[in-house]
Structure formats: C-alpha cells, structure tokens
Amino acid sequence: MQRQVALIKQSLFDQKIIIRTQMEKYMQGYLDEQFVELEELQDDANPNFVEEVATLYFKDSARLISNIEQALERGSFDFNRLDNYMHQFKGSSTSIGASKVKTECTMFREYCRVGNAEGCLRTFKQLKKEHATLRKKLEQYFQASK
C-alpha cells in the first residue's frame, strides 16, 4: 500500500490531496494537514523523520498529561498552571497535526479561562482518550509503512 501511495504521490500533480485522502481514510480526522507537511519533510536522508517526531511527541505529551493529572488530582485547580500545561500540550499537538487532540486542548483552556473545574475534568478525560487513540493509530500506521 505504501508503495502504491508513493507512486501515486510521484505521478500525480496534487500530491497533498492524494496523501491526505489516503491518510484521512485511515486516520479519519485524527490528523490534519500539518501531518502531511511533516511527511513531506521526510526524504531519503531522513527516512524516519515522521516516526521520530511522533515518538518524541508521545513521550513529551505523556509527561505533560501526567503533570496535568497531578495538578487536577490535587483538587486545588490552579487554572493558570493548568492553562500553561495545556498551552504547551496544544503547541506540540498542533505541530504534529493532531487535530482532535488540539480541539480538546482548546476546550480545556477555555474551561480554565472561565474557571470551570468540572468542564476541565470532563475535557481532560476526553483528551486522554483521543490522545490514546491517536497513539494507537499512528503506531499501526507506522507499522504498515515499514
């Protein structure tokens, strides 16, 4: 499948659309254009670039998630601190193209802004779910690419 994708990529004019179509079919909106941008950075000299980035992302975001979890468990709801964490999380997620995760981040920050603790907790749960799903899907994706 990868080879076919690559061939189509080379032969067609608008490569992005093709890739996105394939990707979207597989990823179903979990990843956006940014991910395609990253894929384009990959070349013979950097064949595993995207996978490396994804690995790094999950490692770093796991750390952020646990930080947020601790902050939430404390029950004190330091919205500023939470917002800071989430800002970082959103930045990474945006850079890798994790669109669903990014949406959850935005919602979480909005709840922080208005000081809605209940909303924060709820959104965070959803965020973790999306994050885990994305991780699984990407793992499968990279497996299939090899």
Added chain:
Amino acid sequence: MLNPGQGRGPDSGVAGGSSNSDPFPAGLRVLVVDDDPTCLMILERMLRTCLYRVTKCNRAEIALSLLRKNKNGFDIVISDVHMPDMDGFKLLEHVGLEMDLPVIMMSADDSKSVVLKGVTHGAVDYLIKPVRIEALKNIWQHVVRKKRNEWNVSEHSGSVEETGQREDGDNNSSSANNEGSWRSSRKRKEEEVDEQGGDDKEDASSLKKPRVVWSVELHQQFVAAVNQLGVDKAVPKKILEMMNVPGLTRENVASHLQKYRIYLRRLGGVSQHQGNMNHSFMTGQDPSFGPLSTLNGFDLQALAAAGQLPAQSLAQLQAAGLARPPSLSKPGMSVDQRSIFSFENPKIRHGQMMNSGGGGNKQMNLLHGVPMGMEPRQFAGGGQMRVQQQQQQLSGGRAVGQNVQSSGMMMPVGGGPSMLQQQQQVMLSSSVPRRSETSSGSRVLPAAATTQSVVFNNFSSELPRNSFPLASAPGISVSYQEEVNSSDAKGGAGFGNPSYDIFNSYPQQYNNNNDWDLQNMGMVFNSHQDTTASAAFSSSSSTQRTRAEHVQNHHQQQQFPSQSLNHMNGGGSVRVKSERVAETVTCPPATTLFQEQYNQEDLMSALLKQEGLPLVDNEFDFDGYSLDNIPV
C-alpha cells in the same frame, strides 16, 4: 538583490548536503529556541530543508550564552514565546540589546495582544504555530533588512566624519559635508564590506547603499555604549567595540559622538539626562537593577535614538499642546527651560527615582505626558514609525508599552489634573517597590505605559514647581532620559517605545483627552506657578532631592484611585525621572534646541501638521539654537 552567483560554497550543515552554488539565503545561521522538543525537532528539520545552518536550543539561558559566546555566530534567532525558564520576550530584549540580531517570535497563541507584544518588543516577525516551511523560507529577508540599515548608518557616519570633525561645526555643515564625503565614505564602506566576506554582506554590498543614517536602533546602541562608558569618558574606540556593529568604523562613531555631545550641550543637560539615564541603565549603577538596567539602557537608547526624533516631535506636540493654554505655557516655558537645562546633578535625585521603573520610558512619558494627551493620534503615527525602527533593532521590550500598561496609562491621561496628581503620587510611592520589581528582572512594559501617564503627571507636579510649561516637556523629556541614565534608574525602557506603544494602542483615548488634559495641565501649572521656582534652577543635588521629596509629598497629598495606583506603578520610575530632569535642567540653551528639533522633519511635525497644530517654535522663544543634525 541577491546575486545568485555567490555561492554559499561551504557545507551548510544541511543533512542532505548543499551544493556549492547555493545562493544566499542558504547557509543562513539560525538559532531556534523552543522548550517543546517536538516543535524543536520539526523546526530544525524544516530549517535544514531550507538549507539553513541550524542550531537548536531548548532553554533560553543556553541560547543566550551561545549567542554571547559567538557574537557573530548567528544571523537570526527564532524563539518561542512561552518558555519555562525565561519569557520569550525577555530573550527577545536581550538579543536585541546585546547582539542586535533579528528575532522571530512564534507561538501557538495567536491572540492580538501577544502579537502586539512581539511587535512592541521589537520582534521582526511573529509566526503562529504550527509553523509551515513556507514561512521559514523567507526569514532571510529580516537579516538582509537589518544589515542594510546598519550599512546605512555606517555610511552616514562615515560621510559625516570625513567632512571633518569639528566640535561645533558639525550640525551646521554636516549635510554639506556628508554630500561631499559620501562617496569616499561609501567607498570605504564597500571596502569594509568586502573584507568581511560574508555572503549576506557581499550581497548587501552589491546593493546600493544610501547615505549612512544613524537609525534608531543603531543610535540606541550608541547611546547605550556611551552611557556605559560615561558621557564624558566615552571614546569612539571603546564605543565602537561595545556597539559591535559590523561595518561601523571608529570614525563613524567619532563623528556621531561629536554630534551627540553637541546635542547634549544644546539640550542643556537634557541630553545629558538621556545619557545619564542610559548610563545608569546600562551600567546598572544600582546593582540590584542590573538586569533591568540592561533592558532599560537598551530602551533608553531606543528612546534616545527615537527620542531624538520624538523628543523633537514631542516638543512640537507639547508646544502645540501648550499653545492651547497659551497663557500658562509662555511664561512657564522660559522658566522651565532653564530648569530643565540646568541639570547639574541629574543623577543624584533622579537616579533613585528612575530606578523605580522603566526610567527610560518614563522620561519619555514626561514629555509625552504633555503632548500625549494632546496628540495621541500624532503619536500613533510617529509611534508606528518608531515601532518599525524598534522592531528592526529588536529593542528591548521595555519601551514597548504593554497593552495592559497602555490601558493604565489611559486612565491617568483621562483623569485630568487630579488624576495626574494621583498618578504622580502613585508613581512616587510606587517607585521604590517598582525598583525591586524591576531589579528582579521582571520588568515589563507596563512601566512604560505607566510612565507615560506618570510623565504627564509629573509635569503637572513638576511644572508648578519649576513653572515648567507643558511646552518645555520635550526638553524635559529629553533631559529626563539623560537623568535617568545618570541616575540609577533601571527602568530605562526604550524611551520612545513606550510612548509609541501606548499611543498606537490608545489613540482614541488620547484624542479624547487631548483638550481636557491640556487644560488640566494648564490648571495645574497655573496653580503651581506661584511655587518657588528657585528650586528648579538650583542644580544642586540636595535641591534635587528636596524637590523629589517635595514632589512626593505633593503627590501623597493627592488622592488617587487604586487603578491609577496600579497603573502608575510602572510609571513611578518614570515620574521620578521627570522630576529630576526638571530639577536639573537649565532653560535657555534648550530652547534653541527645541526649536531646531521642531523645525526638523520628523514624524512629530508631520503628525502635528496632520493634527493642525502649530509647530512648537511658534510657542517657544528659543534662542535659535541650531540643532545638531542627529539623524535618527
């Protein structure tokens, strides 16, 4: 403009390798700073794809030390805004101040306030994450633009210098001299450029270099260096070393220094104040204010540089503003001028006050205070220009009036005399705490913003004492800057910057308050005219101190809303400065300076014309001092 033929032969470090015929911008040396490892990796990959030489860094402190160790090792810096160890804007200030490199800010945050903050702090660009490679492909333009400006400055200085260094003839004949020596200085410049051999420099040298102009940022660097060395002790060679501007020669600096000294003399100490202020900022006479000093100094320089113009324009504005309450301004002016210019010990009193907060900003504010209320629109226009200049120079963000600050400032402006007084009080009282804040290095623009209002207030309080007319504000502001420099004032935020920011952000407010503020000021002045003006003239430090105390007392007596108090915190330091300036300034010589300033083309005059305000020289009876051509 680039010569494709010029190859960046050497291995640019790109993973894929670069061909020897790669034209500029390949090989551009980029330092990227971001605490997010994912983003950092992606950016590095993207930049390498653009054939840049990338160094990545995840901590701002490391980035700064890298930059300091390799002063000329990088062409451009890209930094994230939110970083745990240091705020991105702070890094921006440092880089602009110490290395004068273009800095691009980036963030996932695309809110207008943050983007504006980047602008006011002098970032050359602001990228929203996720950063696309297309956005990175063109970052070289910022490098070239900056180098062009620097060359312009060098050329200008060179031409001036070639015309002969005269102690007092420069201002009068600099233009003519420049014409004649332009070619020779240009040749010299090109030689220097060729020797450097950098690709980008080579490219730039092929560009037509206009006459050297001491841009705002370059002048800021110059003033910072001078302040650090001490106005009287500054020698071109040392200044040149401190400035570390490629292509700038000792002769450029020498001629500029001459002009600067003349300018200072003309201001009758106002410039001295600036110089002092810069000095204090830069050197951090007060150790606790060290970090701030740097920033302040930088800002101060910017202010000074920009202030040359703005001061003039301010003067114009002030003059215009003063025109409104003509009765007040006229009589007071002469007195104020004297007081402004007779700064004998600017440092002493103001130093303390200035430390409290962005002194530089405050100084500007003083002057601005008067005209600000009057001509907010004018400032906005001028501010834009200055902002651009600032951006280019990546000046420390001090000058930048934070949005918050601006709002704070607005309040004082709109508050009228009582507000002003309150603000003044607030400033004074808050000056001390301010200092501690600033010394911690957490200086933020807010000071600038408040300073503006403070300045305004200061004037009202100051004027009564010294019977300074509003019109004299410009001179005063200049002196404030100097005083601030001399004093330990830390808050030397860009002199002109804060004012600009504020104006830009709140032109409406200022406009509305113009008349009211002026009137109020006038009222204040009137009431104070009776106060002993002798203090103003006495330049003794003790007098200054007394006056400062007096001012403080004066302020304390006034009531001030909590809001203004908060706002004024930033401005407190400014206020102090203004006081000092007023105290130390002696009038007469300054008048001519102002007149000259007003006459010179600058944003302010343009703005004034737009506003329909008469130029200051109508209002002030200056001696017709010929203003030194200190181009900004």
